[in-house]
Amino acid sequence: MQQRSRDTRKQIIEAAVALFCEAGYEAASVADICDRAGVSKGAFYHHFPSKQALFLDVLEDWLGRIDAQLFSPSMIGGDVPACILNMAEMLGFVFREASGRLPIFMEFMVQASRDQAVWNAAIQPYRRYQNRFAELIANGQKSGSIKENLDPHLVARVLVSLAAGILLQAVVDPRAADWEKVTREGIRMITEKIRRSS
Amino acid sequence: MQQRSRDTRKQIIEAAVALFCEAGYEAASVADICDRAGVSKGAFYHHFPSKQALFLDVLEDWLGRIDAQLFSPSMIGGDVPACILNMAEMLGFVFREASGRLPIFMEFMVQASRDQAVWNAAIQPYRRYQNRFAELIANGQKSGSIKENLDPHLVARVLVSLAAGILLQAVVDPRAADWEKVTREGIRMITEKIRRSS
Numbered sequence: 001m002q003q004r005s006r007d008t009r010k011q012i013i014e015a016a017v018a019l020f021c022e023a024g025y026e027a028a029s030v031a032d033i034c035d036r037a038g039v040s041k042g043a044f045y046h047h048f049p050s051k052q053a054l055f056l057d058v059l060e061d062w063l064g065r066i067d068a069q070l071f072s073p074s075m076i077g078g079d080v081p082a083c084i085l086n087m088a089e090m091l092g093f094v095f096r097e098a099s100g101r102l103p104i105f106m107e108f109m110v111q112a113s114r115d116q117a118v119w120n121a122a123i124q125p126y127r128r129y130q131n132r133f134a135e136l137i138a139n140g141q142k143s144g145s146i147k148e149n150l151d152p153h154l155v156a157r158v159l160v161s162l163a164a165g166i167l168l169q170a171v172v173d174p175r176a177a178d179w180e181k182v183t184r185e186g187i188r189m190i191t192e193k194i195r196r197s198s
Numbered sequence: 199m200q201q202r203s204r205d206t207r208k209q210i211i212e213a214a215v216a217l218f219c220e221a222g223y224e225a226a227s228v229a230d231i232c233d234r235a236g237v238s239k240g241a242f243y244h245h246f247p248s249k250q251a252l253f254l255d256v257l258e259d260w261l262g263r264i265d266a267q268l269f270s271p272s273m274i275g276g277d278v279p280a281c282i283l284n285m286a287e288m289l290g291f292v293f294r295e296a297s298g299r300l301p302i303f304m305e306f307m308v309q310a311s312r313d314q315a316v317w318n319a320a321i322q323p324y325r326r327y328q329n330r331f332a333e334l335i336a337n338g339q340k341s342g343s344i345k346e347n348l349d350p351h352l353v354a355r356v357l358v359s360l361a362a363g364i365l366l367q368a369v370v371d372p373r374a375a376d377w378e379k380v381t382r383e384g385i386r387m388i389t390e391k392i393r394r395s396s
Contacts, residue, residue, distance in 0.1 A: 024312065026224045103311045110308055113301045113369050114222065123371060130374075157367075157375055158384035162356070165363025169355075171311050173321060176328075177355055186356035186388075193387045 009047045011037045016054055021103045025055060025111055056121045059108055063125040066094060071132055080140030081195045084159070088187035091163055092180035095170060103171055130156055137194075147196045155194055162186050207245045209235045214252055219301045223253060223309055254319045257306055261323040264292060269330055278338030279393045282357070286385035289361055290378035293368060301369055328354055335392070345394045353392055360384050 015037035019028035030051050034044050048054040069075070069090055076083055112122040133156035140146030146155075163183065170179040213235035217226035228249050232242050246252040267273070267288055274281055310320040331354035338344030344353075361381065368377040 022312070024224060024308065026222060103308070106304060106308045106311065109366060109370050110222070110301070110304045113304065114220070119370075126371070127374070153375075154380060154383055157380045158360070158387060161363035161367060161380065161384060162360045163363065164366050165359035165361065168307060168362050168366055169359060172307050172317075173324070176325070177351075182352060182355045182359065185352055186359060189356060189391045190384075190387055193391045 005047075008037075008039055008043055012039060012044060012047060013054065013058060016051075017058060017104060020055070020058075020107055025051075025107050052115075052117060055111070056118065058104070059118070059121055060125070062104075063122075067125065067129070069094070070129075076136060080136060080143065080145045081191045083136065084187060084191050085184075088184050091166075091183050091187075095167075095179060095183075106168065106171055130160060133159055145196055146194050150194055155190075158190060159187065162190065203245075206235075206237055206241055210237060210242060210245055211252065211256060214249075215256060215302060218253070218256075218305055223249075223305050250313075250315060253309070254316065256302070257316070257319055258323070260302075261320075265323065265327070267292070268327075274334060278334060278341065278343045279389045281334065282385060282389050283382075286382050289364075289381050289385075293365075293377060293381075304366065304369055328358060331357055343394055344392050348392055353388075356388060357385065360388065 012033065016028065016033045019032055019036060023032075028051075030041065030044055033051070033054075034041050037044075048057065070087055075086055075090070108118070108122055111118040113119070130153070134152040137146055137150070137152035137155045141148050141150070141152065166179055166183050166186065169176070210231065214226065214231045217230055217234060221230075226249075228239065228242055231249070231252075232239050235242075246255065268285055273284055273288070306316065306320055309316040311317070328351070332350040335344055335348070335350035335353045339346050339348070339350065364377055364381050364384070367374070
């Protein structure tokens with residue numbers, strides 16, 4: 001792709017993300033996105049076949065980046081409980097990075113519950129996370145740092161649920177709490193509970 | 199209110215909840231709701247000044263019922279850790295009761311992040327929960343069943359976050375897990391972690 005074409009694509013995505021956050025996916029039209037990005041409808045449809053295609057692209061990009069950050073080799077090396085605590089710190093970083101963009105997280109979830117295409121796009125990376133966390137827990141059990149009598153998938157679901165619930169509340173009531181601290185302390189409680197004392 | 203008027207009101211609410219779940223709050227018009235309920239627009243506006251007023255009414259009713267169930271005198275009597283575990287069972291009950299209606303939970307949250315009136319209506323009961331959970335933890339500290347070196351508000355946020363995250367995932371991927379079990383086991387991990395061993 002030419003540099004200019006890449007710039008246009010980026011402008012469209014940034015305008016769309018801003019509008020999805022402010023007005024919602026349903027309310028933001030392709031015309032609104034073009035207006036905001038300062039591009040023609042022709043340019044829009046050159047890059048994306050539809051608003052939904054753009055939406056799915058944003059979703060894939062966002063989930064892919066979180067994935068890459070959370071499960072980078074430097075993150076998942078070493079002791080498993082320490083690794084989970086590192087991930088909790090990383091989630092704090094995701095909060096700071098995303099800040100105003102967090103409502104999109106919920107938009108994705110709501111769309112996913114109603115639209116099969118969005119659901120398919122959202123559910124695959126989500127199940128991948130879930131499985132990777134479960135693998136991590138299972139590895140901890142093998143290497144002796146996590147208690148053996150636990151179901152790795154159940155522990156993974158509890159960890160993912162806690163993180164998702166904190167994200168949800170950070171969107172709705174960002175100033176109610178120090179959400180990074182809630183993340184760190186909450187994940188720590190569960191981690192200490194599942195850690196095998198040496 | 200006359201019985202017939204109450205029936206009409208109930209019909210309107212049921213039609214609106216079904217449409218909000220299926221199509222979303224934005225997409226469901228007053229005309230759609232009236233069609234589904236089999237009532238005239240005149241009847242609708244006799245009961246509700248606007249779609250938003252109906253939405254807020256549904257929200258208040260829903261949160262009020264959860265509130266009454268969770269914090270009933272029979273629930274919050276006795277040992278605090280046992281009480282929290284009872285509440286986790288109750289959440290399982292809420293899942294079964296709500297099932298198809300859960301998408302509305304997210305609709306509320308998304309609307310709340312965008313609309314001041316919805317935010318005000320959602321945030322007051324939410325903060326009330328938060329405070330009630332924190333009070334419960336503080337009571338447990340006073341009566342010796344919860345560790346003293348914990349911030350009651352932080353513990354309450356972790357518990358509420360876990361429950362909210364499980365709800366969120368149960369909406370998006372209801373069949374992925376036994377969400378009642380995830381609730382029970384997740385809350386139990388945290389409860390055992392904060393319980394003061396006697």
